[in-house]
Amino acid sequence: MIALLSRDMKLAMRAGGGFGLGLAFFLIVTVLVPFGVGPESGLLSKIAPGILWLGALLACLLSLDRILALDWEDGSLDLLATSPLPMEAVVSVKALAHWITTGLPLTLAAPLFGLLLSLPEAGYKWLVISLILGTPALSVIGTFGAALTVGLKRGGLLLSLLVLPLYVPTLIFGAELARRGAVGLETTTPMLMLAGITAGTIALLPFASALVLRVNLR
Known part of the structure; x- marks a missing residue:
């Protein structure tokens, strides 16, 4: 799994x-x-938390079609499907690689970009917390969308259309957590909802992604 993670990050x-x-x-x-x-x-x-969250979400979309497309093109996906490593583990590693190369850099850069939008001082900590909690869900959901569209020619647009509605709950609670933290309001409810969404996607979607991939590889 470590070798697969290293390979996907290099790719x-x-x-x-x-x-x-x-x-x-x-x-x-x-x-x-x-x-x-x-x-x-x-x-x-006032709008900085929502704009920063929307920008991070759209930036994640740019690389979703690369999660599985390269492995499909060179035949690596067929080899992974027949390897001893379960397909659920394969898609989990690919989602992790996407988060490390995309979600984590966006999280670390968000406070710097917040300066350009006059983000309140109290909001920087909560912006980072919200992105750390929410961006893993974006990567896992994106991996599921990539599994649905793998092998389709010019599937990038279709992938975006499929994934964007699934991103909406994460965007709502992530932006709300950052907004409430910036103005000093109670943050427990949006934080728990965001953490619950991320935990649910990590627990369930790898199995759905693996099932879809098995069907597409037949």
């Missing part, structure tokens, strides 16, 4: 669509927002 770095592209997209979204809504710091500070 993410070399094949494009990894953390560099995601960070660049995240930065562009953050920079463009003040041009669209105006430079007023009071307004920017």
